[in-house]
Amino acid sequence: MSMxxxxxxxxxxLTAQSMRLNAVASNLANAESAHASTGEGYKAKQVxxxxxxxxxxxxxxxxxxxxxxVEDPRPDRLVYDPKHPLADAKGYVAYPNVDAVxxxxxxxxxxxxxxxxxxxxxxxxxxxxxxxxxxxS
Amino acid sequence: xxxxxDHEFAFIQTAMSLRARRQEILASNLANSDTPNYKARDLDFxxxxxxxxxxxxGTLALATTSAxxxxxxxxxxxxxxxxxxxxxxxxxxxxxxxxxxxxxxxHFADNAMQYQFLLERMRGSVEKMKMALSEVx
Numbered sequence: 001m002s003m004x005x006x007x008x009x010x011x012x013x014l015t016a017q018s019m020r021l022n023a024v025a026s027n028l029a030n031a032e033s034a035h036a037s038t039g040e041g042y043k044a045k046q047v048x049x050x051x052x053x054x055x056x057x058x059x060x061x062x063x064x065x066x067x068x069x070v071e072d073p074r075p076d077r078l079v080y081d082p083k084h085p086l087a088d089a090k091g092y093v094a095y096p097n098v099d100a101v102x103x104x105x106x107x108x109x110x111x112x113x114x115x116x117x118x119x120x121x122x123x124x125x126x127x128x129x130x131x132x133x134x135x136x137s
Numbered sequence: 138x139x140x141x142x143d144h145e146f147a148f149i150q151t152a153m154s155l156r157a158r159r160q161e162i163l164a165s166n167l168a169n170s171d172t173p174n175y176k177a178r179d180l181d182f183x184x185x186x187x188x189x190x191x192x193x194x195g196t197l198a199l200a201t202t203s204a205x206x207x208x209x210x211x212x213x214x215x216x217x218x219x220x221x222x223x224x225x226x227x228x229x230x231x232x233x234x235x236x237x238x239x240x241x242x243x244h245f246a247d248n249a250m251q252y253q254f255l256l257e258r259m260r261g262s263v264e265k266m267k268m269a270l271s272e273v274x
Binding site for chain 1: 157158160162164165167169172175178221242245249252253256259263
């Protein structure tokens with residue numbers, strides 16, 4: 001049943017995009033989690049997507065899957081704040097390498113993609129129910 | 138007699154299954170709009186329908202997935218990934234993704250309408266059939 005795959009494809013995209021939104025939320029929530037400049041603190045997280053065939057018999061039907069969560073390799077943001085309890089000898093405190101602007105852009109992109117796929121699902125549902133109602137009445 | 142009834146539906150059924158497949162491919166494109174290196178694809182509907190309907194018109198060629206299979210004419214689903222092609226792209230992303238969500242959404246809506254049109258035609262055929270089968274009053 002071809003149209004059923006549309007549901008699976010859209011569902012896989014909804015899952016992937018919500019994971020991306022989760023990563024954005026986690027990054028933004030921890031943007032101000034300070035840590036000592038010598039220690040390990042929070043690192044910005046990004047999700048990686050990969051296309052995956054939903055049905056071996058139908059290779060053209062490709063959903064999306066989150067393969068891994070990677071940590072941003074960029075250095076931490078150092079802020080000069082000698083009063084801070086976590087400040088090092090030179091008076092610097094490390095904040096996570098979260099770029100708020102980047103995260104906002106990511107969030108908008110993820111929510112748009114989520115909306116699109118939710119609409120795809122609604123359209124598929126509509127077509128499906130019309131097909132089922134074909135021989136009624 | 139029954140073969141005549143089947144004949145009536147065969148063409149619309151073929152066209153509908155191809156429309157459903159195209160819907161699937163377009164859903165894949167939308168699902169993978171953020172997947173690196175994903176290439177947008179589409180179904181060349183006209184040529185796919187032509188190859189599915191075959192020269193005799195109305196009947197379908199059987200899918201031969203093994204060397205031992207006998208090619209024949211039947212009324213099954215359209216075979217193989219015939220007609221699935223990569224979309225030529227205007228603005229590819231830096232990550233190698235060639236999906237333009239707006240273009241895909243447009244095609245998706247168009248394809249959904251075409252599917253509904255076929256549904257209406259099918260409904261018309263069913264009504265005609267019912268009229269012919271009902272008692273004369």
